[in-house]
Amino acid sequence: MGLREVLESWFRLKGRSLEHLSFAARRLAGIIMALYLLLHLVDISTLALGEEAYSALLNLFSGRLGLLADSLLWSILVIHGTLGVYSAFVEAGYFLQHRRTLLVMAWISAIMLIAIGVWVIAGVLA
Amino acid sequence: MRFRVVIKRVKAGGEPRFDAFDVEADPSESVLDVVERISLEKDRTLAFEHACHHGVCGACGMVINGVERLACITRIGEVAKGGVVVLEPLRGFKVISDLAVDKSRMFGKYKLVTPSTLEIVDGGLQEVQLEKLYDCIECGICYSACPIANTFPEYLGPSLLALISKSGDGKVPAVVDSRAGVWACHAAFECSVRCPVGFKPGESIMRLRRRLLKGELRVEG
Numbered sequence A: 001m002g003l004r005e006v007l008e009s010w011f012r013l014k015g016r017s018l019e020h021l022s023f024a025a026r027r028l029a030g031i032i033m034a035l036y037l038l039l040h041l042v043d044i045s046t047l048a049l050g051e052e053a054y055s056a057l058l059n060l061f062s063g064r065l066g067l068l069a070d071s072l073l074w075s076i077l078v079i080h081g082t083l084g085v086y087s088a089f090v091e092a093g094y095f096l097q098h099r100r101t102l103l104v105m106a107w108i109s110a111i112m113l114i115a116i117g118v119w120v121i122a123g124v125l126a
Numbered sequence B: 001m002r003f004r005v006v007i008k009r010v011k012a013g014g015e016p017r018f019d020a021f022d023v024e025a026d027p028s029e030s031v032l033d034v035v036e037r038i039s040l041e042k043d044r045t046l047a048f049e050h051a052c053h054h055g056v057c058g059a060c061g062m063v064i065n066g067v068e069r070l071a072c073i074t075r076i077g078e079v080a081k082g083g084v085v086v087l088e089p090l091r092g093f094k095v096i097s098d099l100a101v102d103k104s105r106m107f108g109k110y111k112l113v114t115p116s117t118l119e120i121v122d123g124g125l126q127e128v129q130l131e132k133l134y135d136c137i138e139c140g141i142c143y144s145a146c147p148i149a150n151t152f153p154e155y156l157g158p159s160l161l162a163l164i165s166k167s168g169d170g171k172v173p174a175v176v177d178s179r180a181g182v183w184a185c186h187a188a189f190e191c192s193v194r195c196p197v198g199f200k201p202g203e204s205i206m207r208l209r210r211r212l213l214k215g216e217l218r219v220e221g
Helices: A003-010 A018-049 A051-060 A064-091 A096-125 B031-041 B141-145 B158-165 B190-194 B201-213
Strands: B002-009 B017-024 B061-064 B067-070 B084-088 B094-097 B100-102 B118-121 B130-133 B171-173 B218-220
Touching (some): A003 A018, A018 A051, A018 A064, A064 B201, B002 B031, B067 B190, B141 B158, B141 B190, B158 B201, B190 B201
Parallel strands (some): B171 B218
Antiparallel strands (some): B061 B067, B118 B130
């Protein structure tokens, strides 16, 4: 099975339910976080080039770019986390009758936490 | 009303292609009726499966405008987008020809389903006890809709695990408690949402998983 078929199946959106869209969002967030970890290892490794190189890289992310990057990262973390909590309950066989309600609550929590986080990040970077 | 039916054609050894057929149909007609008419009047080589025509046999499952449905109980007027209906074979199965797929991936594992999976039906006035398989109609729609069954060929699949979960004898084959069994499911629940008879395989898999976690089932083999 090729990577294209796998991605098409996981991230198929047309005609899919909220549950499937949430599955896709959770999985995509997980993949992005794994890629971020790799990127972070690269960024940390600039320390080997000296303080100047590391500081120059950090300065790149001190303005609007930093707000954007940190907000995106926070959003992805929150989506993966809130949908993960939903998933932990239903995948252990709990709240199966109320899973749609639980899923809607997970998304509402995610949106609220993302908004609060972005507001805090903007305040810190201001 | 005029509809354009676009069918994904797959023939042995050939590349998939899409053929379009313009047909006159009443919007309340079933997609299967229209496909049968195309087969009779426009292209006798079109391969597809059907039997009962009223949503019980599960033979005519196909992907209709991107969504898995039984063609016999789907009205063409309800699914057409701008008068166009695109038909594709179920996903997750090997295509035999055109819209006909090989469901042996599902049926081949039925040896895992114990006799206790059969529901005892109250025979009423009859002396003999009747048995029937639980409500699953074995259409394969759940396999096609499941993002895991589509990408993990060893996965036992939603309907089979759901049938095993109905088993009342307190034991399950070891493969059920493995990576290919209940632990492959990632709660997309598309199987339950798409199931045309409301069999809800997703919920059954989660209950089976919970019983395994609580040690209520004996794993054998």
